[in-house]
Amino acid sequence: MKDTRPEIGPKPATLEVATFAAGCFWGVESTFRETPGVWRTTVGYSGGHTKNPTYKDVCTDQTGHAEAVQVEYDPTKVKYDDLVQIFWDNHNPTTLNRQGPDYGSQYRSVIFYHNDEQKRAAEESKQKLAQSGNGKIRS
Secondary structure, rough: OEEEEOOOOOOOOOEEEEEEOOOOHHHHHHHHHHOEEEEEEEEEOOOOOOOOOOOHOOOOOOOOOOOEEEEEEEOOOOOOOHHHHHHOOOOOOOOEEEOOOOOHHHHEEEOOOOOOOHHHHHHHHHHHHHOOOOOOOOO
16 A cells, blocks of 8 residues: 555554545545544555555456555544544445446445454444435445
8 A cells, every 4th residue: 555644743652544445545545634633544455365466457357456545543533433434425335336437346335444343333334324215335
């Protein structure tokens, strides 16, 4: 993954990591980078089976990767649940393998969780959104 935000001040001891895929990583990264409490964002490819794929590799739909943003955040300033809400609010999870003009499996909507608490929060938020009637959420 490519770090796209220089560290600001000393690295907080309380940083946690969250990873989201919601279309082209540059737009997703920009949204999270501007979120108060986010210390650094890193873009790259997640969820696939090919080691160190290139953009050209990922575009073949054969690597299994999604364009993703890893978010390092200070949980004393922004909660994981808030980051998940930003994820849902800033893309359309009802379009399979597509966001805006970009299409392909690398543009799918995914929350990559790093621990059991993130998994629980992500699954609960997905269920809540699906029950809201705001469209069919893809698995």
